[in-house]
Amino acid sequence: xxxxxxxxxxxxxxxxxxxxxxxxxxxxxxxxxxxxxxxxxxxxxxxxxxxxxxxxxxxxxxxxxxxxxxxxxxxxxxxxxxxxxxxxxxxxxxxxxxxxxxxxxxxxxxxxxxxxxxxxxxxxxxxxxxxxxxxxxxxxxxxxxxxxxxxxxxxxxxxxxxxxxxxxxxxxxxxxxxxxxxxxxxxxxxxxxxxxxxxxxxxxxxxxxxxxxxxxxxxxxxxxxxxxxxxxxxxxxxxxxxxxxxxxxxxxxxxxxxxxxxxxxxxxxxxxxxxxxxxxxxxxxxxxxxxxxxxxxxxxxxxxxxxxxxxxxxxxxxx
Amino acid sequence: xxxxxxxxxxxxxxxxxxxxxxxxxxxxxxxxxxxxxxxxxxxxxxxxxxxxxxxxxxxxxxxxxxxxxxxxxxxxxxxxxxxxxxxxxxxxxxxxxxxxxxxxxxxxxxxxxxxxxxxxxxxxxxxxxxxxxxxxxxxxxxxxxxxxxxxxxxxxxxxxxxxxxxxxxxxxxxxxxxxxxxxxxxxxxxxxxxxxxxxxxxxxxxxxxxxxxxxxxxxxxxxxxxxxxxxxxxxxxxxxxxxxxxxxxxxxxxxxxxxxxxxxxxxxxxxxxxxxxxxxxxxxxxxxxxxxxxxxxxxxxxxxxxxxxxxxxxxxxxxxxxxxxxx
Ligand SMILES: Nc1ncnc2c1ncn2[C@@H]1O[C@H](COP(=O)(O)OP(=O)(O)O)[C@@H](O)[C@H]1O
Ligand SMILES: [Mg+2]
Numbered sequence: 255x256x257x258x259x260x261x262x263x264x265x266x267x268x269x270x271x272x273x274x275x276x277x278x279x280x281x282x283x284x285x286x287x288x289x290x291x292x293x294x295x296x297x298x299x300x301x302x303x304x305x306x307x308x309x310x311x312x313x314x315x316x317x318x319x320x321x322x323x324x325x326x327x328x329x330x331x332x333x334x335x336x337x338x339x340x341x342x343x344x345x346x347x348x349x350x351x352x353x354x355x356x357x358x359x360x361x362x363x364x365x366x367x368x369x370x371x372x373x374x375x376x377x378x379x380x381x382x383x384x385x386x387x388x389x390x391x392x393x394x395x396x397x398x399x400x401x402x403x404x405x406x407x408x409x410x411x412x413x414x415x416x417x418x419x420x421x422x423x424x425x426x427x428x429x430x431x432x433x434x435x436x437x438x439x440x441x442x443x444x445x446x447x448x449x450x451x452x453x454x455x456x457x458x459x460x461x462x463x464x465x466x467x468x469x470x471x472x473x474x475x476x477x478x479x480x481x482x483x484x485x486x487x488x489x490x491x492x493x494x495x496x497x498x499x500x501x502x503x504x505x506x507x508x509x510x511x512x513x514x515x516x517x518x519x520x521x522x523x524x525x526x527x528x529x530x531x532x533x534x535x536x537x538x539x540x541x542x543x544x545x546x547x548x549x550x551x552x553x554x555x556x557x558x559x560x561x562x563x564x565x566x567x568x569x570x571x572x573x
Numbered sequence: 574x575x576x577x578x579x580x581x582x583x584x585x586x587x588x589x590x591x592x593x594x595x596x597x598x599x600x601x602x603x604x605x606x607x608x609x610x611x612x613x614x615x616x617x618x619x620x621x622x623x624x625x626x627x628x629x630x631x632x633x634x635x636x637x638x639x640x641x642x643x644x645x646x647x648x649x650x651x652x653x654x655x656x657x658x659x660x661x662x663x664x665x666x667x668x669x670x671x672x673x674x675x676x677x678x679x680x681x682x683x684x685x686x687x688x689x690x691x692x693x694x695x696x697x698x699x700x701x702x703x704x705x706x707x708x709x710x711x712x713x714x715x716x717x718x719x720x721x722x723x724x725x726x727x728x729x730x731x732x733x734x735x736x737x738x739x740x741x742x743x744x745x746x747x748x749x750x751x752x753x754x755x756x757x758x759x760x761x762x763x764x765x766x767x768x769x770x771x772x773x774x775x776x777x778x779x780x781x782x783x784x785x786x787x788x789x790x791x792x793x794x795x796x797x798x799x800x801x802x803x804x805x806x807x808x809x810x811x812x813x814x815x816x817x818x819x820x821x822x823x824x825x826x827x828x829x830x831x832x833x834x835x836x837x838x839x840x841x842x843x844x845x846x847x848x849x850x851x852x853x854x855x856x857x858x859x860x861x862x863x864x865x866x867x868x869x870x871x872x873x874x875x876x877x878x879x880x881x882x883x884x885x886x887x888x889x890x891x892x893x894x895x896x897x898x899x900x
């Protein structure tokens with residue numbers, strides 16, 4: 255490993271199922287302490303990538319390094335240091351939450367005393383201390399998901415990999431769970447998460463990679479991508495009372511950092527800019543003699559970036 | 574042996590393949606011993622044992638004279654209309670073994686616990702062998718309990734303790750019965766790896782068992798007729814034909830077990846020559862074989878049962894190693 259701070263590194267990683275290529279020559283570099291989102295629609299190869307990183311599926315070709323280990327040669331070292339939350343998490347329903355965790359602790363070779371203290375700590379942290387002696391069969395989806403996190407905290411992982419962590423959660427539970435992810439990220443653990451719900455996870459990810467049919471098409475911070483794909487990362491909307499439309503448009507057009515401007519119905523002006531030009535735009539409207547009724551700013555979502563990008567890609571292919 | 578079966582990668586793997594083995598064994602045994610279906614099986618076996626042994630004792634008491642192997646008779650004596658206990662074992666043991674393993678792998682899969690467990694620092698080897706051993710130990714525990722129960726009933730009912738040789742024969746018989754169970758355990762393990770549905774795996778295991786129980790003798794006699802057609806004209810031909818028939822019959826674990834049982838519990842049996850097992854009981858009169866000779870006689874049968882078990886486990890192993898673990 256050439257860089258101390260790269261905790262997950264893949265090079266030309268490829269997985270084929272027969273003739274079908276699920277992951278195609280993937281180069282991924284994840285740095286210590288970051289929260290990285292592996293985003294893309296269903297079937298784009300996210301789960302396959304994760305399984306190869308964990309050594310649970312054999313790559314067809316290419317290499318993986320996790321904390322400097324090769325998951326195929328040193329699966330035990332990798333699995334002792336990486337916590338994994340599968341996309342469909344299951345527990346032994348006939349056992350209690352605590353009993354489920356004890357099994358995992360023992361599989362990790364922890365002593366009884368160590369196991370019990372870590373289990374108490376993890377259950378406490380996930381807010382499951384009260385229900386620790388209840389059978390998991392009675393748990394809600396959200397509770398299971400938190401138990402899944404408690405489960406992987408037992409091994410005190412340096413890296414946590416979560417596959418579709420918000421899938422099947424109601425919006426409130428999803429929000430709570432995203433907070434948990436954020437907290438884990440803040441505590442210094444490197445997190446790799448996958449999701450097909452781009453809008454949901456964009457705020458917790460430091461960096462995202464957008465996947466499409468086994469390829470990583472785009473990568474960077476959300477702002478970064480917005481900049482590259484949409485041109486402007488900020489979309490500002492102004493509504494006026496309709497007077498002086500001509501001179502307002504001219505005034506707005508002369509603002510710095512503006513990448514596009516158009517007029518919509520009901521006297522809306524929509525402008526895209528590379529910086530937050532809200533106050534300058536408001537001033538410009540005023541100077542042109544307009545009457546500002548509303549001013550909104552939209553920070554573009556990953557969904558938009560994604561949709562826009564693939565529209566372009568497909569147009570380019572047709573052309 | 575198992576190491577060389579790992580076809581996937583020729584590279585040396587780190588650490589022991591058996592790390593976590595005993596954790597898996599302990600958990601699965603605890604599951605078995607507390608599960609409702611095991612309770613039902615235990616009850617069934619205890620009732621069968623009590624019933625047949627009681628009937629056998631009625632029968633034994635009515636015969637005059639002290640048989641030196643009266644405790645063995647507890648297992649083998651039948652009293653119309655009830656068959657002897659060993660007759661029941663022939664299907665109770667497979668049933669018990671199948672009950673213990675038909676959802677071993679696909680159960681984890683369907684509960685979606687498999688990927689979480691395999692994400693811990695253990696190999697698949699430990700999980701599969703752990704499940705097999707947990708089943709085998711549970712089987713051994715249940716059978717040993719039944720054996721003790723039978724001996725206890727015998728001591729109470731007959732009013733005398735078993736001789737050293739009787740105890741030894743009964744113990745070897747216990748071991749043989751556990752090996753016989755091992756075959757069906759390994760078979761159910763294979764099907765639990767192949768089929769995603771536990772019910773399918775259970776049905777497939779039972780189908781194989783029924784095949785050997787009911788149809789194998791029919792298959793064997795038609796096979797023998799195909800391989801050596803025509804009516805035997807000389808004694809040698811007749812002998813050859815019978816020999817072939819017996820060899821083919823022995824491909825069934827049931828035959829191996831029945832012969833081993835007869836050899837152990839009927840010390841008068843000196844060979845399995847051209848006599849069908851069903852005709853053996855009481856038919857051969859002569860001086861009993863010493864224990865070591867009897868064991869020698871059934872040694873091939875025991876190793877045969879172990880070999881089938883190993884083969885089946887190896888199949889399950891290869892299948893499991895290559896299985897995609899995602900749902
Ligand atoms: N065992 C398999 N055999 C054949 N194709 C598979 C197998 N597993 C996954 N695939 C295919 O690989 C592609 C990527 O799957 P996956 O990694 O699960 O995508 P994602 O997690 O992004 O939804 C899908 O098109 C899927 O159908
Ligand atoms: Mg997936």
